[in-house]
Amino acid sequence: MAMLGSDPQDMAELISKLATAIDQIQSAMxxxxxxxxxxxxxxxxxxxxxxxxxxxxxxxxxxxxADLNEVKVLVTRQKSEQENASA
Structure with a gap:
């Protein structure tokens, strides 16, 4: 049976990478x-x-x-929902 949902640890890493990319773009800009x-x-x-x-x-x-921030918010919300569902 296929797994539904996500790995919160993987999502946390994605959130961190998104935040880093946002910071780098803003700094370079x-x-x-x-x-x-x-x-x-x-x-x-x-x-x-x-x-x-x-x-x-x-x-x-x-x-x-702005788009990356929206993605970060979405992934953060999905991570939270996954953690709540798994609790």
């Missing part, structure tokens, strides 16, 4: 944002990059972070 704002670069390419390209990239990265 902060570092890149700081440098993008302070880089000595003038001209139309710089204006386009600083005015639209980089902000669009930040928006996409923020969406990735």
């Amino acid at each position: 902060g570092t890149l944002d700081s440098k993008a704002q302070s880089v000595r670069w003038e001209g139309p390419d710089a204006k386009r990059f600083k005015g639209s390209q980089w902000p669009q990239s930040k928006q996409q990265l923020n969406r990735v972070v």
Whole structure:
């Protein structure tokens, strides 16, 4: 018979990996944002990059972070439900 449910220990590891990935993306984004704002670069390419390209990239990265947070919340809830069902 196939097992239904999940291994809470495996889920805890997944939650930890998701949290680490979120932190790494946010940290990298902060570092890149700081440098993008302070880089000595003038001209139309710089204006386009600083005015639209980089902000669009930040928006996409923020969406990735939000999506990963949603997954983390879902996995955390499922882990809790599995532990309660197994108790």
